């Protein structure tokens with residue numbers, strides 16, 4: 001049986017994952033508005049993945065017999081100054097998510113909740129990938145702004161658009 005404090009931490013993280021989905025969909029809409037459809041498609045896929053992350057927490061809490069409490073999700077930012085500004089926001093956001101996941105792992109360990117500790121390992125690995133993806137895009141956008149300008153930006157847009165948005 002999951003302890004109340006662990007349940008509350010996982011419930012809060014579930015809501016954060018749903019917020020991440022909302023944030024990235026908002027960012028996708030921003031890229032649509034500036035006609036960078038590849039970036040928009042990439043972020044739409046990311047939004048879907050974040051919803052799936054939230055549902056992993058939901059499913060785990062159900063499996064543990066815990067009562068889930070859905071709460072209001074704050075409105076995400078809707079405008080960014082540039083593609084680089086947007087992806088620096090993605091990277092900073094993912095770094096915050098990583099810190100929250102690590103806090104949840106610390107709590108599970110302190111409570112000797114080995115099932116939750118185990119469940120969270122997937123998220124630890126996932127966060128490494130999430131930060132790496134965002135960091136790579138930030139790096140390339142910085143290059144695009146100082147070296148090859150618009151041509152590289154459009155190449156990136158084309159490349160990111162292949163991620164498989166539906």
Ligand code: FEO
Pocket residue numbers: 017020049050053094097130
């Ligand atoms: Fe589900 Fe991007 O963290």
